[in-house]
Amino acid sequence: MAIYYFMVEAVPLPGNQEEEELEGAFINCWVKSTSMKSALTKATEYIQSEGWAMQKVEDRFIVHRERYEKDPELLESLECFDQAVNDGISSIFYVWPSEES
Template identity: 25%
Template sequence: MNIFYFRFSCIPINNSENYENYAGGYVNCWIRSNNEDSAQRIAEGVISKQEWEVEHLEEKFIIEKGYYGQNDEGAKYYEQALLDSECCVFHTWER
């Protein structure tokens, strides 16, 4: 299995708690999967469950084990995806 990385630009779903507080955000996802299509569906499902809507897929690629340096923040998210099959981090901005 591979770890796929995706970065999405997102907006909160209308009438959600997020909609009241946030104008938008970026979501970075690390997903363990056999193929890119299923990994992307999983990532979009995680985002949707948090009441966010994907506007655009900004970036995607497979991450190899040595991609991150020892002190790189992304390394912990990569490791979390190895354990839990998914890890998504929301970076938001207020209204």
């Protein structure tokens, strides 16, 4: 199975504990799957389970471990890649505050 990478823009779902403080997030998500379509479905379900709604998929492609091994600044991404290999999915949320906060 391949590891698919997605960068998505998302907003908090109603009921998200951070809904009032956060306006949105870019979410980097690594998913182990047999196809891009299946991986995107898994990523969408995971992001919703975390209390977020995807607004737009900014980027999507298959990734390989070597991409992260060569750059020491990508250590966190390498850890997420390895977690996806072992657990099936991994993510990093880069959030920004609401202007009203």
